[in-house]
Amino acid sequence: MEDLFINFLGKPEGIIVSQLIAAARFTVYLSLIAFLGGGLIAMVITFCRVIPNQTLNFFSYSYTWLFQSVPLLMMLFLVGLGIPRFIGIDIDPWIAAGISLTIFTSAYLSEVWRGAILAIPKGQWEGGKALNLSFRQTLILIILPQALRYGIAPTISFLIQIIKGTSLAYIIGFHDLMLLGKRWANAPVPGSEPFIIFPLMALIYFSLCYPLAIFAKRMEKRSLKY
Amino acid sequence: MEFRFFEIYRSVEYLELLMEGILVSAGLTLFAGVLGFILAFILAAFIYWRVVLLNVICIAYVDFIRNTPLIVQLFFVTFGLPSLLGYVWPFWCHALLALTINFSGYFAEILRSGYLSIPKGQLEAAAALNMNRLVTFRKIILPQTIIKMFPSLSSQFIFIFLTTGVISEIGVNDLTHAGLFIDSRTFRSFEIFITLTILYIILSLIFKISLELLFKNTLGKRG
Numbered sequence: 001m002e003d004l005f006i007n008f009l010g011k012p013e014g015i016i017v018s019q020l021i022a023a024a025r026f027t028v029y030l031s032l033i034a035f036l037g038g039g040l041i042a043m044v045i046t047f048c049r050v051i052p053n054q055t056l057n058f059f060s061y062s063y064t065w066l067f068q069s070v071p072l073l074m075m076l077f078l079v080g081l082g083i084p085r086f087i088g089i090d091i092d093p094w095i096a097a098g099i100s101l102t103i104f105t106s107a108y109l110s111e112v113w114r115g116a117i118l119a120i121p122k123g124q125w126e127g128g129k130a131l132n133l134s135f136r137q138t139l140i141l142i143i144l145p146q147a148l149r150y151g152i153a154p155t156i157s158f159l160i161q162i163i164k165g166t167s168l169a170y171i172i173g174f175h176d177l178m179l180l181g182k183r184w185a186n187a188p189v190p191g192s193e194p195f196i197i198f199p200l201m202a203l204i205y206f207s208l209c210y211p212l213a214i215f216a217k218r219m220e221k222r223s224l225k226y
Numbered sequence: 227m228e229f230r231f232f233e234i235y236r237s238v239e240y241l242e243l244l245m246e247g248i249l250v251s252a253g254l255t256l257f258a259g260v261l262g263f264i265l266a267f268i269l270a271a272f273i274y275w276r277v278v279l280l281n282v283i284c285i286a287y288v289d290f291i292r293n294t295p296l297i298v299q300l301f302f303v304t305f306g307l308p309s310l311l312g313y314v315w316p317f318w319c320h321a322l323l324a325l326t327i328n329f330s331g332y333f334a335e336i337l338r339s340g341y342l343s344i345p346k347g348q349l350e351a352a353a354a355l356n357m358n359r360l361v362t363f364r365k366i367i368l369p370q371t372i373i374k375m376f377p378s379l380s381s382q383f384i385f386i387f388l389t390t391g392v393i394s395e396i397g398v399n400d401l402t403h404a405g406l407f408i409d410s411r412t413f414r415s416f417e418i419f420i421t422l423t424i425l426y427i428i429l430s431l432i433f434k435i436s437l438e439l440l441f442k443n444t445l446g447k448r449g
Binding site for chain 2: 069070071072073074077078081082083085086160164165167168171178181182185193194195196197198199201202205206209210213
């Protein structure tokens with residue numbers, strides 16, 4: 001693929017573009033890890049927030065509140081530098097970035113999904129009760145299928161936040177689009193000036209995020225139709 | 227494996243650094259937030275009124291800002307623009323410009339969707355009362371939008387405040403910068419980052435509460 005870019009854009013721009021696109025791969029991987037891991041935790045947290053149990057409600061509420069309030073940057077510093085130095089271990093940037101972004105994602109997604117569940121009219125819950133369905137049956141058979149409709153658009157929108165959030169992971173040495181681009185911008189190579197590299201990086205991030213934004217907008221319109 | 231927070235607290239120098247960092251972080255965010263809101267107001271008006279050509283440019287601008295990370299915008303504004311246009315600014319001006327641009331994109335989107343959420347019947351009623359477009363906007367659309375969208379605006383403001391730590395990357399002596407400096411001196415990373423986290427949470431709570439109070443005492447009374 002590199003040759004193709006070099007043929008098209010010449011050196012060194014071709015090399016830079018192909019390297020940036022290759023590094024964007026890790027941005028995508030990290031986003032997927034955070035999205036899947038965070039989604040799993042968020043499911044548990046959301047479940048704990050909607051079931052009628054005060055202790056679990058309180059814990060899941062505190063979890064969401066705490067990790068929504070902690071800046072992502074501080075989370076990265078804490079997981080990537082603070083805690084490892086405190087215990088005296090070395091941690092791989094992949095693991096540190098994965099953990100911080102997963103926690104960040106889980107806190108926000110659980111809030112989004114709780115909102116989707118709360119958007120369902122109370123009558124639906126009461127209807128489930130009237131039909132002698134258990135809480136779990138009501139949730140799975142009646143509430144969740146309807147909540148899905150409200151939940152998809154904001155979930156996709158949040159995926160954009162995750163992709164943008166991964167750009168901070170370079171601070172703890174995670175090798176992704178951001179780190180490589182910054183290195184190229186600092187390199188004294190003609191053709192890799194900051195005013196070329198950074199718009200290029202922005203363009204790559206944009207082409208990752210914008211299709212999702214359009215998709216989210218379309219889903220939102222569709223969910224409003226019903 | 228022991229907490230040694232006292233290494234931070236006992237030094238007057240470190241406490242002063244943190245205090246200065248708080249003021250710089252909060253001040254820059256607030257200033258950028260206000261400037262960003264003004265810019266967003268203009269952008270959203272162009273988009274809402276479908277001003278020829280300008281609305282396309284504004285939509286593209288808003289979409290581009292919303293779909294690229296703050297840190298890339300910051301680096302472009304700090305390292306790209308000055309070498310392209312040949313000006314020299316202090317670091318905090320670059321940070322202010324980047325944050326303003328970022329704020330304006332998000333606020334413009336919120337305002338735009340607020341304008342569009344006003345029911346059509348009200349606009350027709352205004353037209354029936356012979357109000358022109360400007361009066362309709364000022365008397366009917368704007369007040370309702372601000373009241374309706376205030377929660378979104380304030381939570382977006384706080385979300386961006388929580389990411390302003392990245393301006394330390396270009397050498398602005400904000401709260402994160404102070405923390406990193408203390409970390410490099412003492413190597414008590416865990417303690418210092420916990421301290422910073424708590425300070426950020428407290429600051430965002432102060433912002434949230436004061437925004438709510440401001441809303442209650444001004445516009446909230448009408449709505």
